[in-house]
Amino acid sequence: MKTKLAGGAVLGLATVLVLSSCGSGGGAQESGDGQVTLKMVAADYGDGPGKPNSGETFWKGVVDEFEAANPTIKVDVQVINWNDIDKQVATMIQNGQVPDILQTGDYSGFVKDGLLHKVDEVLSPNVSGDMLQKFAEFGKVDGTQYGIPFVSSARALFYNKDLFDKAGVKEPPKTWDDLKAAAGKLKEAGVTQPFGLPLGQEEAQAESFLWMLGNGGGYTDASGKWTIDSPQNVETFTYMKGLVEAGLTTPNPGTKDRKTVWEDFGAGKVGMVNGGPMSIPIFDAAGLENYGVVPIPGKTGPLDTTLGVMDWIMAFNKNGHAAEIKKFFDFFYTGNAAQKISETYKLLPVTNGGIEKLSGDEKLKPFLDALPNASFYPFQDPKWAVVNPAIKQTIGGAVKDDPAKVLGELQKTAEAAG
Secondary structure, three states: OOOOOOOOOOOOOOOEEEOOOOOOOOOOEEOOOOOEEEEEEEEOOOOOOOOOOOHHHHHHHHHHHHHHHOOOEEEEEEEEOOOOHHHHHHHHHHOOOOOOEEEEOOOHHHHOOOOEOOHHHHOOHHHHHHEOHHHHHHHEEOOEEOOEEEEEEOOEEEEEHHHHHHHOOOOOOOEHHHHHHHHHHHHHOOOOEEEEOOOOOOOHHHHHHHHHHOOOOOOEOOOOOEOOOOHHHHHHHHHHHHHHHOOOEOOOHHHOOHHHHHHHHHOOOEEEEEEOHHHHHHHHHOOOOOEEEEOOEEOOOEOOOOEOEEEEEEEEOOOOOHHHHHHHHHHHHHOOHHHHHHHHHOOEOOEHHHHHHOOOOOOOHHHHHHHHHOEOOOOOOOOHHHHHHHHHHHHHHHHOOOHHHHHHHHHHHHHHOO
8 A cells, every 4th residue: 555554665746636626725615505515635545647546536436426426515635645645734734724534544643633523423333333343443542433444454475376386386385384395495496586575664564563473473462562572573583584594585685675575576586475455456567467365374374363554534623514524434435435446456445344345356355354353563652653663774684683682672662762
């Protein structure tokens, strides 16, 4: 995803696109005939203006359908590039031009200022009840939900079936031992990157977390205590270091970003790689067709969880149009719009109904199956804002230097963070 979901990696042109002609004022406007215009600001998941999958094109289709069914409500959508949306929205609010609806990567900063509607004011109970509850829980502050999950993502293992056949690997790995054995055969068959291991700054925190989960570890424990240098995590990175030293991974993983490794997988240079639905367009563009998707191998068996990430949609309370916003939100989640965004951008639904609609897609099935039991970064801990950048910058060194030392330094960073 081109967002908090994707680690902010794939970015379009910096621009603002106005879909409907409502003027450049603040939030919802009401005309003399009782018609309400809602102002919405949304992040662009596409490749920028003029592209077939641009956010402009997507939202125009959604809004046209909604307005046809609700002639007294107009929706003015402004689509902004992920690089610029947070800054531009902050400026809008400072200038009193508060939108009615915002779709972006985070909601929490607006709650403390009292700017948002509670979710139960703008979303019908049947829609709230269909949300994946693990995701919806993260929309709460002090027990009250303000953020509505918009789209999600998950991770699984991709493997190149042609390279597996060439190397005589009969089936995808389920355990770390399987993975090492398969990687060894791939290397013997001439595959330069048996396992794609991106631990560069783009999204090292995600790759690391997936490996930690495979050994019962993580960045924190169930109580929220930081456990970056736990024995499980040290063991995990010691194993990974062994793969690197044996030449079974991407060379110099700490310098490699995921997009580069995904492009290498698409080019047939990589045997296995962890990825998400957003990887699929990259593989398709490269012409790679014969690949499989399975749960990520853990130390003793495949993960029954995955990295879950989500973006948010929220409603501002300044303009007093909760009823109209509720109609739009209910339309989005119960109609075809949520499914269209999944199909267009290979993002995943956040409702049980959405998962059911996509359940026939074999490439998405491993992700969909894992979503309800997803695991998450400790992003609700304020320290994550300090720890996450530190992980991106240094954790790649744990497969080159002493894992215990590198993870220990990150643990100190977490404990010292304010």
